[in-house]
Amino acid sequence: MSDVAETVVLAPCEPGKLSAAELKTLFLFEKLTDDQLAWLVEHGCTMHAPAGSLVLREGDPAELFLVLLSGTIALSRRIGEDDVRTSRTEQRGVYMGATQAYIQDEGVERKYPATTRALDDADFFVLSAEDFGWMMREWFPMAIHLLEGLALGWQNQQARINERQRLVALGALSAGLMHELNNPAAAASRATGALRQRVAGMRHKLGMLAAGKVAPDRLDALVELQEDVIERAAKAPALTAIQAADREDELGDWMDERHVTGAWDLAPVFAQGGLDIDCLDDIEARVGTPELLDQAIHWIGYALETEQLMSDIEDATGRVSSLVTAAKQYSQLDRAAHQWIDVHTGLDSTLVMLGHKIGDGVKVVKDYDRSLPQVPAHPAELNQVWTNIIDNAVQAMHGAGTLTVKTFRVDDHVIVSIGDSGPGIPEELRKRVFEPFFTTKPVGEGTGLGLDISYRIVVNGHGGDIVVKSQPGDTRFLVKLPVSEPPSR
Structure with missing residues (x-):
């Protein structure tokens, strides 16, 4: 069930209802001193969520830090027009909400990374994001320095690697x-x-x-x-x-x-x-x-x-x-960043741009449904997706095989299927192909970011989805794009 338009309605937060002794039974707080527990009792409160109610909604400002006291909850992420459940738990003491409130980054608005729903009656211990951030910085300064360095360092590292990958891709395409x-x-x-x-x-x-x-x-x-x-x-x-x-x-x-x-x-x-x-x-x-x-x-x-x-x-x-026309279509230098496009134009220009990599040993089969409607998209970003997937497919076939590019429609989505006749992706690795920095290529041949970037472009940037199906001789990446503008959130 979609929660895009659903309102978060919770019972009022009740201060002082949870004792210091009860807080000490939660694994997060079991090592705190009596003074620290007393501060939590003073600044925290308890909140009840009826069965089926929306507790936190993904994308809303992260104002609360919650710890589960009782009940069962489910966490989900918004993927396109669907809500995909990521976890379900009844473990007492699990936490959610403003978990990064301790990071001081001016001008960055923290938002809930996932939606939380109560599957049955649930109770929570609640701190405001401001109190939680102050507590973490004051009580655990060394840990905060380490966590901030880890979080910000990861972001900077990923940004630099992304930029490096773009430059390498640009150089390869130019050559x-x-x-x-x-x-x-x-x-x-x-x-x-x-x-x-x-x-x-x-x-x-x-x-x-x-x-x-x-x-x-x-x-x-x-x-x-x-x-x-x-x-x-x-x-x-x-x-x-x-x-x-x-x-x-x-x-x-x-x-x-x-x-x-x-x-x-x-x-x-x-x-x-x-x-x-x-x-x-x-x-x-x-x-x-x-x-x-x-x-x-x-x-x-x-x-x-x-x-x-x-x-x-x-x-x-x-x-x-x-070739010049294909390069212009691929780069989209003379086009608006967001526009309604025919996906076949970008696919064809990408195949032309990667012709030198595909080579004579790979047979390219196009199975296009030319009756497909245009889709709202950022074409330059989608061309990056096609480039990453096709490049991986060609490498998987080691220069010999069949590359199949197919388009069709399922309900209100256009599907682009890019398949190869390579050895396939083992089941234990299939679940990890979209993880950042995960790669099956030898050291120096892959950054592990191509499919991660593609996933974020399709899912976060276009409200679509991307999945992989694989068996020996038949590996297909299915990119699902909505034929209408995603609803504003």
Whole structure:
């Protein structure tokens, strides 16, 4: 049952009802002096909570420190739109509430970390957060220094490691992006150089044709033939490797019979262009004179090569453009921090950015439900989640396997499933994968923060949930995102 709108209604706190002797029976206070117990009696009180009542609500200002005297209570955490019970106890003396009131950190508002509910009639010993903090600092100064150092040191350490992980991830992604950009850029550069040579050769052959005293009608026919050949090449079906080899042999033999120079260099160009013997016969018929056939064949060969090279340049520059677009979508530099998004856009851009890590040995399978609605999200943060999960999946498969990215809807949530065919996560480790600093990777290869950060982004930042299901050959991380804005709390 949700307690988002439920009001905390408790009986008035009754001072002086609990004696010093009774307080001494609680394990928290058993070592205190008589004066200290007397101070607790003076400043504390007892409070009754009827069965089923809400005692403390997660997220409310932490104003009370409670110790259970009798009854049964349950603690729960808010995960998305659900309340997940974390513990149930009837142990006398357990404590909850403003447990960190002793930390003096100006400007930080302490809130209850969990919801407490009485499962049956329960009684508590209560101190105000202010009194509890004063007591701890005055009575146990050395312990407080140690606890504060531990708490604040942990926070600072985690912040620095988080920042370091972001920098390492940024460096890896930048290196990968440069690698991905270098391939099409180098291909475009090579194709441009080759194209310059082919155009020069084409001009030379055209001059030779003109010098051969070709009749104007013949030259016009040859130019028209060139356009027909280019159009035919554009529509030609792709050939298999065996079909292309057979076609090259046929074309090479045809040219050899007619004494075309460099026949076996020209044959692959015509075969790649999808031309056949019938096309060569047509060229021969339109040229008319055998002595000009060699120049005509070479000229049309240059035309085919220039078309192929221009297609290569177009593909390479299109690849560069796609990579730049993917990088912009991934980083979200030109977008609002919070917006309604299609999850597939971020997934696709992340797969592009991690292409160098995924490699050729991993098969990527996309099973998208394109009818899914947009979800409210911080897209740059979600891209970090996809990066962490996909990166872990690829490492688990050691460069060979199947990466499956699937999207679907369950009730009012969009589900993103990222699976791998690796060895799986043992059951005893599965419960700990979202713990901070827990990692199964060798020392130096993992910080143990990737999945912890992902969990906090999805659960705390988006009101969703993230779970893992694993068996050998099938490990899946399921990210659950609400299709509507989470209710304000």
